[in-house]
Amino acid sequence: MFRSGLHRLKLCCLMGILLLVSPFAAASEADAPPRLAYLVSDLRIPFWSIMAGGVEQQAKELGYSVEVLSADNSARKELENTARALHDEVAGIILSPTNSSAAVTVLDLAEKAGVPVVIADIGTQGGEYVSYIGSDNEQGARELGQVLVKALEARGWSEGGVGIVAIPQKRENGKARTRGFVDALSSSGFQAAGIRQQVDFSYTETYTFSRELIESDPNLRALWLQGSDRYQGALDAIRDAGKEGEVLLVCFDAEPEFIEMIRSGQLVGAGMQQPRLIGEKAVTTLHAYRQSEPVPKRQKLPVLAVSPQNIDDLLPTIEKNVLGTGPK
Amino acid sequence: MTDRHQRQPSLQGRIILLALLSILLVVPVHGTLSFLEQKQLLLADMKQQADESLASLSKNTAPLMASYAIAEYQKLVSTEAALGQYIAILVDDFQMARILGQPRYVSGSILMPDTGITPYNPADTVQQAQLTAQPYLLFERTLESDGQPLGRISIYMPQTAVEEKLNEILYDSLRSSLLLAITLVALLGLFVRYQIVSPLKDFLASLSERDAEGIPVNPLPGFKYREFSSLSETLNRMIGLIRASRAEIKQEGDRLLAVIEGTNVGTWEWNIQTGETVFNERWAEIVGYTLEELQPTTIDTWARLTHPDDLAESEKQLQRHFAGETDFYQCEARMKHKDGHWVWVLDRGKLSKTTPTGEPLMMYGTHQDITRQKETELRLSLAARVFEHVNDGVMITDTRGVIQNVNAAFSALTGFEPSEVTGRNASILSSGRHDCDFYRAMWSHLLNEGNWDGEVWNRHKAGDTYPVHLKISAIKGQNGATESYVAILSDISDFKAHEQKLEHLARFDLLTGLPNRLTMYDRLNQAMMQAREYDALLAVLFLDLDGFKEVNDSLGHEAGDQLLIHLSRRMHHAVRDTDTVARIGGDEFVILLPDLQNRDAGITIIERLLNATASPLRIHNTEVSVSASIGASFYDHHRAADAEDLLREADQLMYEAKQKGKNRYQLPG
Structure with a gap:
């Protein structure tokens, strides 16, 4: 009894403090715009910050205040x-x-609190949610694969292997990326020569896996990085292997420097997700839900397969939806 | 079956009841013990399972909890709940509680009847109700990370398994009891009925037919089972033994009765403490009464009839017996006969019971009428006294002549003490003077006639022989057979000496001691017979002294007698030992020379005779000298002559010698 009472006391104090510090404490609930929260894994990562921008922008447009956490x-x-x-x-x-997995707990807590949740990009293993908004990884990977094949063939190569430095394949997005990419290769003279799954997503890991793949197949024509942030490891591995110009590199996702790298041919192509678009779509969907409009359970947004050939056409879209550098 | 038997419990019923009780006692106890054991095992298993689950969950959940991977550990919990078939596994996540600002953050899985393993929701009242709807065992473990408590896992294990197990065991126990009871009772009932009761009935039926003494008439039948068979055989043996024992006792009783009747003894039983005494008819009969006349009988009955002098002896012997000095009591006593005379009884008895304090209690005994024996004893005593004091020696032998008893006179006569001759043959007395024929004749007569009477020469212990008059009589037993011999030895030494003296006087010359005419004739006839028989030569000398009359006249008869005595000695020495010198009158002698080689041998002796008679001798200081004239006749088997003829011829020839000048001999021409 005492302990229980003590807990209640603590809870009351906490709630009081929170009320005091809240900028909305003084405002009445009726006047304030509806509030949304964007629970994001790590804003330090551009992908998420870009997505957060999309969320904020769309929320604002729809009359929501949003708390990005x-x-x-x-x-x-x-x-x-x-x-x-x-x-x-x-x-x-x-x-x-x-x-x-963490999503499940969040969804559980939200459900208990009666708060609707739209999931953006990273899926969940369970739980109740309004809708899932993600990239069409398979479509993006397939198109990226086709970009690579064209680039290889353009170099006069008709066959050879492609090493894959993959994100964990237990993830749905990882599986989809591999599936789409391999599907694209299957109609060409190239095939997947080996696959290494990233664990700690470090530079060293990427470098090491890249070197192993290069050395294990003398006929290796390209490396495909399913992630974007450690592309330098792959580039260094190619260079250190003395395969510059002989082993090409394609990446999934995007970094700001990719624009120039693709243009320069340093990077054959990249499958670029559109995080800002995802963020916007998430808010739109949540709003639709709140408006009691029907919303699809899963929504897949296209991944841009950017190559030197289309980069200039896609650049505005890339800047806005991918890099978040375009006009807001 | 009698009423008493009806009231007695049935063996069959008891065995079945016992079996039922055993089952009812043992099976529930066994069930309970089994249940407790199963329960313990089950609980141990459950605990082990829960522990294993807790251990597994703790190991795997703690890192997940530490890393806030709530969904991950919930998956583990869900899986474990399903695997363990638990009611629920709840996880109290302290970190989450802090994060959420809640007292507790409890998640987990609960088994719901409709949906199966379901995520636990503390707010779900249905789940709460389900959680407490059934009994459970709670196992908990606190999760820690780096020594800091992270949370607690609680496993709710259904206790229904234990209850189900209990019910199962109880039902099993009940079923087993019932089944066992029914089966056992049925089998036992049948078995007892047909294998025990039925044989026992046969047993009883066999035992029911009994003789007058209550002993079963028929032997018990054999049975299938060893125990019954053994019992039957044992009982048969016992019955046999009892029957034999009864027969033996009866036989013994009959024999005892026969002995009592046969020995004609009176019997008595005496209660020493009460004085009560029981006699048989014979006891009363000995003293001339009927038993009825003596009633009531007590020890005083005996005392009243017994001679006062003998009562004292009786009391003395009784006390000795009571004191253990004698094996049995025995006393000869006189009892007053109804007719007034005394009868002797031999009173014998033995103490057979004592009181617990060792006092004599019961005594049994007999009375034997020994009046006749007593009389016989008196007679024998008298005879013994006669035997001892008679002057004649008395010797009693068995039929083989072995000495059994002798009296003092015998010892005086023979020189042998009784101990020296008892057990030895009577021939010890033999002098050797009688030949075998003598004894053969004696035994023959003894055996045929039963007695023998005659004179016998015996040898004294010192070696001398002596004559006795022996009279032997056979002592015959009841069956007429000789049992022993009594010999009476009368000393006839004096008589014989006197007899010999008389015979000597009749056959020898009183003066010279030489054979007289009578003896001379006997010997002559005997010598003639031998001469005839053995073809020997016999000489008969007729000697007449020359000048004797003158000596007799001049010196007197007494001198003449002395002369005759001296000359007789000389003549006796002049002839051979086998020759006979006889004085047949005055100064006439006949000398018989038997068994001569020839006549010359006779002449040699004749000449020695002449010399012997002619040599002078001194009588009363006077030298006297005589001579002899001898006529000799000869006889052998060729000659037909008798004694008279030979004497006459010799006399004649002596006369011729005298005629021819005396101091010479004359042979037949």
Whole structure:
């Protein structure tokens, strides 16, 4: 009894503090715009910050205030953010979880609190949510594969292997990327020569896997990085292997420098997700839900297969939806 | 079956009841023990399972909890709940509670009847109700990370398994009991009925037919089972033994009765403590009464009839017996006969029971009428005294002549003490003077006539022989057979000496001691017979002294007698030992020379005779000298002559010698 009472006391104090610090504390609930929370895994990563921008922009347009809460890739913080959002009695949550498992807990908490959740990009292993918005990884990978094949063939190569430095294949997006890419290769004279799954996503890991793939197949024609951030490891590996110009590189996702690298041919192509678009779509979907409009359970947004040939056409879209550098 | 038997419990019923009780006692106890054991095992298993689950969950959940991977550990919990078939596994996540600002953050899985393993929701009242709807065992474990508590896992394990197991065991136990009871009772009932009761009935039927003494008449039948068979055989043996024992006792009783009747003894039983005494008819009969006349009988009955002097002896012997000094009591006593005379009884008895304090209690005994024996004893005593004091020696032998007893007179006569001759043959007394024929004749007569009477020469222990008059009589037993011999030896030494003296006087010359005419004739006839028989030569000398009359006249008869005595000695020495010198009158002698080689041998002796008689001798300081004239006749088997003829011829020839000048001899021409 005493302990229980003590807990209640603590809870009351916490709630009081939160009310005091809240900028909305003074405003009445009726006057304030509906609030959304964007629970994002790590805003330090451009992909998510770009997506957050999309969320914020779209929310604003639809008359929501939005609270972007980054977990900084910490499960604990993600939960704390969830608790905070729920405590703030947000009208809805856009969730880009640290992982699909963590998403389940967030969804569970939100469900118990009666708060609708739209998931953006990272899937969930379970739980109740309004809709899932993600990239069409398979489509993007397939098109990227086709870009690579064209580039290889353009160099006069008709056959050879392609090494894959993959994100974990247990992830749905990883599987989809591999499936689409391999599907694109299957209609050409090239085939997947080997695959290494990233674990810690470090430079060293990327470099090492790249070297192993290069050395294991003398006929290797290209490396495909399923992620974007450690592309330098792959480039260094090609260079150190003395295969510059002999082994090409394609990446999934995008970095700002990719524009120039693709243009220069340093990078054959990149499958670029459109995080800002995802963010916007998430808010739109949540809004539709709140408006009691029917929303699809899963929505896949196209991935841009950027090559030197189309980069200039796609550049505005890339800057806006991919890099978040375009006009807001 | 009698009423008493009806009231007695049935063996069959008891065995079945016992079996039922055993089952009812043992099976529930066994069931309970089994249940408790199963329960313990089950609980141990459950605990082990829960522990294993907790251990597994702890190991795998703690890192997940530490990394806030709530969904991940919930998956583990869900899987474990399903695998373990638990009611619920709840995880109290302390970190989450802190994050959420809640007292507790409990998640987990619960088994719901409709949906199966379902994520736990503390707010779900249905789940709460389900959680507490059934009994459970709670196993908990706190999760830690770096020593800091992370949370707690609680496993709710259904206790229904234990209850189900209990019910199962109880039902099993009940079923087993019932089945066992029914089967056992049925089988036992049948078995007892047909294998025990039925044989026992046969047993009883066999035992029911009994003789007058209550002993079964028929032997018990054989049975299938060893125990019954053994019992039957044992009982048969016992019955046999009892029957034999009864027969033996009866036989013994009959024999005892026969002995009592046969020995004609009176019997008595005496209660020493009460004085009560029981006699048989014979006891009363000995003293001339009927038993009825003596009633009531007590020990005083005996005392009243017994001679006062003998009562004292009786009391003395009784006390000795009571004191253990004698094996049995025995006393000869006189009892007053109804007719007034005394009868002797031999009173014998033995103490057979004592009181617990060792006092004599019961005594049994007999009375034997020994009046006749007593009389016989008196007679024998008298005879013994006669035997001892008679002057004649008395010797008693068995039929083989072995000495059994002798009296003092015998010892005086023979020189042998009784101990020296008892057990030895009577021939020890033999002098050797009688030949075998003598004894053969004696035994023959003894055996045929039963007695023998005659004179016998015996040898004294010192070696001398002596004559006795021996009278032997056979002592015959009841069956007429000789049992022993009594010999009476009368000393006839004096008589014989006197007899010999008389015979000597009749046959020898009183003065010279030489054979007289009578003896001379006997010997002559005997010598003639031998001469005839052995073809020997016999000489008969007729000697007449020359000048004797003158000596007799001049010196007197006494001198003449002395002369005759001296000359007789000389003549006796002049002839051979086998020759006979006889004085047949005055100064006439006949000398018989038997068994001569020839006449010259006779002449040699004749000449020695002449010399012997002619040599002078001194009588009363006077030298006297005589001579002899001898006529000799000869006889052998060729000659037909008798004694008279030979004497006459010799006399004649002596006369011729005298005629021819005396101091010479004359042979037949």
